[in-house]
Amino acid sequence: MSVVQWPHRLLTLDDWAGMPETPEHRVEVVEGVLVVSPRPLYFHQRAVNRLTYWLDEQTSPEMSAMGEAEMVITVAPLTIRVPDVLVISAVVADENPARASAEDVRLVIEVLSEGTVRTDRVTKFSEYAEVGIEHYWIVDLDDPASMITYRLVDGDYENFGEHTGKVSLDFDGAPLSFDLDALTTRRP
Template sequence: MTALPEPWRLLTIAEYEALGEDDQTRWELQEGILMMSPSPKPRHMRLGARLFSQVDEQLPDELVAVPDVDVDLQLVNAEGPATVRRPDLVVVDSSEYQRVEAEGGVLRASAVHVVVEIVSPGSRRTDYVTKRSEYAEAGISHYWIIDLTTPLSLVAFVLTDELGYVDNGEVTGEFTTNSPCPLTIRLDQLG
């Protein structure tokens, strides 16, 4: 990672991308402000790996599951102070994944179908309030929140034109959906 910018500067998406990779720190960009969060605990990471495995094996060729990756929410034009989130898992168009592989950059929200956040002790409000509103504004059609509290549960939000995200409550045991494709998540096998 290149040197960090002055803390008073609001970063654009290009400036964020120019920072490069940093394997030691989890960075996100919130309205141009560089935010650092602690690395997830082992249980969080293990659950994320198991979730990725379940989702990845069920996806059709036109969709790709990617864990722990930057997503430009595209809330402002390219010269504005960007918002980049790093969800625990995304399901994205294969063409967008291939674009990033070929050209570099980060995934764009316009190609993301599902974003998943696993709630950590310090992220509950951010996941349920801040990121929920950001992902809805970015037009991401499905937002899943997995809560590690026993019993492990999933809330699946679906974006509507009139109400923003709506959900049918917490699910435990097994979660099934047909959008963006048929998926079954065995929550009891994640923990």
Template sequence: MKALPDDSWLRKIRPQPAQVTAEEYEQLPEEIARAIEIVDGHVVYCAAPTPNHQTAGRRLANMLERHARAVMAQGHECLTVNNDVDLRLRDVPLLNRRPDVALYRCLDEERGERLRAEHALLVVEIVSPGSETQDTTDKLGEYAKAGIPHYWIVRLDRTGVSIIERYRLDRASMLYKHVGTFMKDEPGGPPSIANPIPMVIDWSDLLF
């Protein structure tokens, strides 16, 4: 199977003629790679996120980056935060996701190092209409099996981020355990957490 020349393949071919390999995926133009995920070698077309979804992802990334810079200033290893980043969970059969936000150890890009599960400390998925099952079931299992220590499921209301469900990996079972849910309307000050890095969730930073 050759690299896909354009996104018409994604829309017209039924069924997919063969599984996409890691080598073939890496040959795809960036504009096509950004529009798909690969699950067990099969292409999953990702609809363009809404403006609110994009804004929420950017706000979350900014918050995480601010706290990452703070811990790095205290001697923590180099950390990076990105939106919609290519994350390789498995090579065979290919499993490649693009989480809405990821916090991960810095990569050696000069050596062509790609973001893999072992680099990631936290991945965040923002639930959209149509993504409930993927975000709360499919990706929950995939990220856990890949060994990513922390997973957040984020929900929005009309003003911004309203709920953050937090999961931590239980390495004995390689499953996520729910460790808490932050809700914007709960009384009290901004909640704080210690892992994966110390941070305070300031809801005012997460408004549209």
């Protein structure tokens, strides 16, 4: 086991870019401070994969869905989030960036897991609104699986619906269909 030397100051984007990969942990930076949590359990990962696939298949060709992609909220102090799913323009995605800029992100989905509930419902809720991400959806896998959809209106998120079971929504002019009950099943 090797020991990583951390800077004795708030992290910068260069520090972040130089950090080693940590597949056994989920790592983000909040106001220059490293935040480490365990990787999510299998149902969480399955749900993220399904949501990413469903969104990528159903959104307009001008959009692209990504799972667990880095997103820069602010550069100074550095805040980098790794949302479960984000949707950006296909043009930006096709540039193959190391991380997305929050200004390019149209939708973020967070799937609640043990240890992230308050962060997803409070901290990220306000961070994403502050940087102008238009859509924020929160998925809860507790039975019955549910999703709350928020949309940014005058700088604040408003609840645009609470859903269970089969869901039909409109996102950016594209009709979307999800089966929330199939998010964690072995075969949807």
